[in-house]
Amino acid sequence: MTLLVALALFAAAFVAGALNAMAGGGTLVTFPALVAAGLPPIIANATSAVSQWPGYVASSLTFRRELAGARALPSMSVASLLGGLVGGGLVTVVSPRLFDALVPWLILLATAMFAFSSTLTRWMSQHAANVGRSTTALLLGQFAVSIYGGFFGGGMGIMMLALYSLFALDTLTRMNALKTWLSVLISGVAVLAFIAAGIVNWPAALVMLAGTIAGGVAGARLARRLPALWLKRVVVALGSLLTLAFFWKAYG
Template sequence: MGLSEMLLLVAAGLAAGTVNAVAGGGSLITFPALIAVGLPPVPANVSNSIAVCPGYLASVVGSRADLPERRRLLRLLPGTVLGTAAGGALLLSTPERAFELVVPFLVLGATAVLAFQDQLRRLVGHPRDLGPRRRGLSVQLMVVLGAVYGGYFGAALGVMLIAGLALVLDETLARVSAIKNVLSAVVGLTTTAVFAAFGPVDWTAVALVAPATIGGGYGGAWLVRRLPPTVLKSVIVVFGTAIGLLLLYRALS
């Protein structure tokens, strides 16, 4: 790997860490970069999942002031781990092409959920109007579905988590984003364990991208806390739409 390729991966890691903290979807920066330096798609996907994990952890540190009480977070972790493990096993055992065709519609659908959150809440009910049991089950379902997706592909994981959680949680978008950072970090740690043991990881690429995502992740979390909720929501919706259309174009080309 030449110097220019190494610099490309470092720059991609910085950008991805920032984007993941703000809106999610940073993997769509690092994944093409790994492909560009010569990795085949599956090793690039596996290596990318491991490489962006430190950025998720940095985002958690940067957004810790917006996190809810620890007990609420701990309830979400078992479903996150199990869903991620299931998604990782699915990646390693099924053809990648089939999911490539589904992913764009999942991303666009999640973005639409966030964009039309208020209208959907009028249809399904506001979280504060739901009973504790129904609200808890709804949150767990959103977490598990997001984790399965994150374990399989991971790109736009943040967009999907924010869209789902914002629909079932009566919280500010900054707090939802902070919860998203914790769940993304758990997804990242779980995929690291699964893929390090069973996946075709390129550790040289990981060593270049991973440290760069730390600075980007911390800086992105700092930015989220200073953006007005309407601006933050608009950024996520625009970015999620762009990601979905890009994935659709790649899947059909």
């Protein structure tokens, strides 16, 4: 890896860390940057996950008080660990050709999640009364979202908040705290699966790890000053361009 490539990856990771701290969407920066640097998509996906996992841990530490009162934490944690392991395991066995074909759809899904996150969560909240309080259904939903999160991860947090809103699980603050902690578990077991399979590019991962940490610190400070709506629009615009680019690459 040349110095120029390393600097570019650090810069991309810095932006991703800042976005994750302010609005989310870091995967839509780190993954394409790694692909542009010449990594195969599967390696890029695994390396991106490794570089972003410490950010989830740091975020979860700020919600320790809310997590102490979160209901269904043990069962939701188990569902998340199992789903994340399945999703991460699928990445290690799926054929590169199939993964390449799925990438544009995954980026499209992640972008759509960010674009319509408020509408989706609001709609889920309005229909919460019609769902009931089925613990089994909630755990199955968490398991399904965790599989996606372990496999790719973009938009995973939005999916979880929408799921919790549908079941009227708790207050918004506690739902966000639960989402953050479960993201640690989902990404953590997926990362372990990637490391065990030997599909992580460690030089790139370490460079991006430093970038996401630095970006996360800067993003936390900027979050107090910049409107979240602007950041969301930036993420959606970036995701839309990447969706078109990857569709062209895969099917053009």
